[in-house]
Amino acid sequence: MEKLFEIKVHTGAPTAVKGTSAEVCLLPFTGEAAGKYFSGNIVGTGVDTQKTVGGKTFLSARYMLEGTDIDGSSCRIFIENNGDFEIGFSPSLITDSKALSKFEAAKLKAEISPFDGGVIVSIFAP
DSSP states (O other), rough: EEEEEEEEEEEEEEEEEEEOEEEEEEEEEEEEEESSSEEEEEEEEEEEEEEEEEEEEEEEEEEEEEHHHHTOEEEEEEEEEEETTTTEEEEEEEEEEEEEEEEESSEEEEEEEEETTTTEEEEEEE
């Protein structure tokens, strides 16, 4: 798998609710992306929804990036990244970049590693 880019995610203060069947935490974030295929910033604020049911936590992050693709063209990328730390993370993207449009149908993979103040999300394609 080839790394497309990585996003340095800076997390904000969480908002949570604990019900009788599940607990949900919304974690807002900002950040910047850099890599061979894309460089730019998160537009506004993204959100990671962390839902815990029966002791298992599922994550779903959604955000928009704005920047420059591998061809030097301005573009936007919407990313939805779903999964958990046991089975892994499967991001999908939608973009207006001609150079990156081939990745809309690709089976992408994400790896998440912590740093002080957030996480680094690395996006890979086959």
